[in-house]
Amino acid sequence: MSDRRHVLVAEDEALAAIAIEDFLSRKGYRVTLAGDGQEAVERLRDDPADIVITDLRMPRLDGRGLIRELRGMSPTLPVIVMTGYLTAESADDALTNGAWRPLEILRKPVSPQAILDTLERMLNGAA
Secondary structure (H helix, E strand, O other): OOOOOEEEEEOOOHHHHHHHHHHHHHOOOEEEEEOOHHHHHHHHHHOOOOEEEEEOOOOOOOHHHHHHHHHHHOOOOOEEEEEOOOOHHHHHOHHHOHHHOOEEEEEOOOOHHHHHHHHHHHHHHHO
16 A cells, blocks of 8 residues: 555546646646446445545536545545536635535636645645
8 A cells, every 4th residue: 555645536527637647647646537426336346535526517427526525434534626617606615614614616727836835735734
């Protein structure tokens, strides 16, 4: 078992997912990719992660559904949501209420460095 932090990335845009995986791997993280929320849940059951990065709009199980599943599995698992579709109203909706914490929302397009900074802040805060 590796002592590197494990990041699960749920993203249906393959190029974006691979870019995040490449960047975080080079920064020393172990990264698992999932093409949608359902695949993410299956992967997490087999190999728990330290943090999840997810898109909101995905096939089969979207980001909101994935977060609901995650909260049932591990209520304190940190989650980073990346989306280009989030409005202020929907951010104030289900995603930001206390039951969904710890959670951060990053608006697409988001730089790999912004993802890394948020990830490290969340992991260090959770430690």
